[in-house]
Amino acid sequence: MDESRRLAQTLDLCLRIGEVLLSSGAGAADVTATMRVVAQALDVRNPQVDVTFTSLSMTAQHADELPVFQMRQVMQRDIDYEDLTRVDHLVRDIVAGRADMQTARARVARIASSGHARPRWAASAGWxxxxxxxxxxxxxxxxVVVVAFVAAVSIDRLQLAMSKRRLPFFYQQIAGGGVATILAAVATKLTESFVHMDASLVVSANIIMLLAGIGFMGAIQDALSGFYLTGGARVLEALLATGGIIAGVSGGFSLAATLGFDLPVLVPARTDLVGVSVAAGGAAVGAAAFAYASYAPMRSLIPIGLLSGFALAISETIALQDFGRPWSVGVAAFVVGLVSYAVASRLRVPPFVIVVPAVVPMLPGLSIYRGLALLTATGHPAVAEGLLSMVTAASTATALAAGVILGEYVAQPVKREARRVETRLAGPRLVGVTRFRRHR
Structure with missing residues (x-):
């Protein structure tokens, strides 16, 4: 009876750890491997783990006793790098033998039930x-900078209110896209007599903010690492959320045109080296602010900003050589994945906390805005160019995720012991330990 009870408590601990990781955006491969490592560190032999988009299940048995089966549902998802980091530290303590099962159960319960040291209004300011x-x-x-700040705070507070009323994320994205477009159009009309403001840049900045909340990284990681069911569900969720942005912005275009507020079609400017340095500085600020709004540890903000600025400088420099946008951001994302493993190790945070904020400034907000503006125009050439811009946006988002994961493949070799323990892992680890040595 004691053995069965201990086994049940161990499985419950593993499932609670997996629930926090999955709800915070970690890939199914990372969640599965982490749960298996924790179980084996607590002397559970050959546990069976199954992770899908909305549930986790685990089964194991001792000797000739009846198997124990447990399951948990993932009820909500949120970007929360603080909980992700705390759970990662707990897993490392369990594997190293610094935390027994009872201590670990108490710690994971505190992580799941406690709030953040950072107030919610500070997160809104971060957005x-x-x-x-x-x-x-x-x-x-x-x-543009001032209006983009005001629009972002307004969108965040609106989405927070909608989330409390349990409205689906799709409708939250529609509302965010509409608010961004209308505020940009109204601000442009009100200030046209004394200052020039490009409304297209405001909308593009807010599109990037809305895209940042979509789990592209986890979706592509699941698809590349063999978790096709979970990956397909995450890709569908990402496409639906992106469709909400497109619907909101296009609705904002139509409403602005009805009210007599014309929004321009954005023509990307040719960037020189001075422009690259300014863009890199803006990307550094944006990436660090996104990490702050997502409750990343304070010690990680400056490295994230520096890495993001460096990556954007690489991307823009390659783009100056007339390479396509997907290739330029793909190479920059590869560098982020290559460097982030070492940076995360020194900062004692999961690589996931580094790579996602670092690539956020390279999300295709400009391409989506330009595509929508052209699709609402008249004439077949404009429509064809708009469709091409939307395809470029999809290719850019895929290149970002694939480039980061490829960089992790190169930077994070899988050791023999990790391969033996994590048999279902078919890719690099963005969350969790990469080596397991049984504590004696």
Missing amino acids: GLMCAGTGLQLGGSVA
Whole structure:
């Protein structure tokens, strides 16, 4: 009876750890491997783990006793790098033998039930600062930066209110896209007599903010590492959320046109070396602010900003050589994945906390805005160019995720012991330990 009870408690601990990781955006491969490592560190032999998009299940048995089966549902998803980091530290303590099962159960319960040291209004300000940095990155004026900040804070508070009323994320994205477009159009009309403001840059910055909340990284990681069912569900969720942004922005275009507020079609400017340095500075601010808004540890903000600025400088420099946008951001994302493993190890955070904020400024907000603006125009050439811009946006998002994961493949070799323990892992680890040595 004692053995069965201990086994049940161990499985419950593994499932609670997996639930926090999965709800925080970790890939199914990382969640599966982490749960198996924790179980084996607590002397559970050959546990069977199954992770899908909305549930986790685990079964194991001792000797000739009846198997124990447990299951948990993932009820909500949120970007929460603080909980992700705390659970990662707990897993490392369990594997190293610094935390027994009872201590670990108490710690994971505190992680799941406690709030954040950072107040929610500070996170809203972080989203505003992220869009302000993105507006600077895109070459906007002071007016663009200010309006982008106000629009981002407004969108965040609106989405928070909708989330409390349990409205689906799709409708939250529609509302965010509509608010961004209408605020940009109104601000442009009100300030046209005394200052020039490019509304397209404001909308593009807010599109990047809305895209940042979509789990592209986890979706592509699941698909590449063999978890096709979970990966397919995550890709569908990402496409639906992106469709919400497109619907909101296009609705905003139509409403603005009805009210007599014309939004321009964005023509990407040719960037010189001075522009690259300014864009890199804006990207650094935007990435660090996104990490702050996602409750990343304070010690990680400056390295994230520096890495993001460096990556954007690489991307823009390659783009100056007339390479396609997907290739330029793919190479920059590869560098992020290559460097982030070492950076995360020194900062004692999961690589996931580093790579996602670092690539956020390279999300295809400009391409989506330009595509929508052209699709609402008249004439077959404009429509064809708009469709091409939307395809470029999809290719860019895929290149970002694939480039980061390829960089992790190169930077994080899988050791013999990790291969033996994590038999279902078919890719690099963005969360969790990469080596397991039984503590004696």
